[in-house]
Amino acid sequence: MANRISKTLRAGITGTVLALALTACGSTEWGFPYRPNIQQGNWITSEQVARLEPGMSREQVRFLLGTPTLQDIFRSDRWDYPYYSKPGYGDIEQRRFSVWFEGDYLVRWEGDSQPDRQPFQKTDTGKDGRQSVTESTPTSSGAGAEPLR
Numbered sequence: 001m002a003n004r005i006s007k008t009l010r011a012g013i014t015g016t017v018l019a020l021a022l023t024a025c026g027s028t029e030w031g032f033p034y035r036p037n038i039q040q041g042n043w044i045t046s047e048q049v050a051r052l053e054p055g056m057s058r059e060q061v062r063f064l065l066g067t068p069t070l071q072d073i074f075r076s077d078r079w080d081y082p083y084y085s086k087p088g089y090g091d092i093e094q095r096r097f098s099v100w101f102e103g104d105y106l107v108r109w110e111g112d113s114q115p116d117r118q119p120f121q122k123t124d125t126g127k128d129g130r131q132s133v134t135e136s137t138p139t140s141s142g143a144g145a146e147p148l149r
Contacts, residue, residue: 037088039085039119040069042066042081042082043083043119044081044114045115045116048064048065056105066081080098081096081097095113097110
């Protein structure tokens with residue numbers, strides 16, 4: 001009787017281990033061979049682009065968009081913000097964005113359309129990413145509120 005229970009227990013454990021091993025290989029995040037995600041460049045959102053204004057200083061642009069990935073030493077009036085992402089399994093994503101200065105002040109910018117979220121934010125939250133939050137500050141007279149800019 002003990003021998004029969006031992007065989008049944010051994011078969012059950014073997015089946016469980018085999019089932020767990022096979023389900024681990026079936027996930028979409030696992031692949032053979034392993035292909036790492038490659039991400040390079042600056043991630044810029046549409047909100048950051050919307051905050052750009054002509055006449056901003058270089059330091060203001062650097063604070064808003066981050067340090068540019070590409071700065072040409074021969075043309076210091078242009079900063080480039082490329083972004084490249086190659087997931088291990090999936091489509092390649094590539095975006096470009098450039099800003100131009102005259103002297104120390106921003107004059108124009110152009111590039112591909114930028115996402116409305118950061119990479120760590122889920123894309124399936126169910127919320128519209130273009131919702132705007134209006135904040136206000138009280139005026140000195142206390143008569144109403146004035147929107148922040």
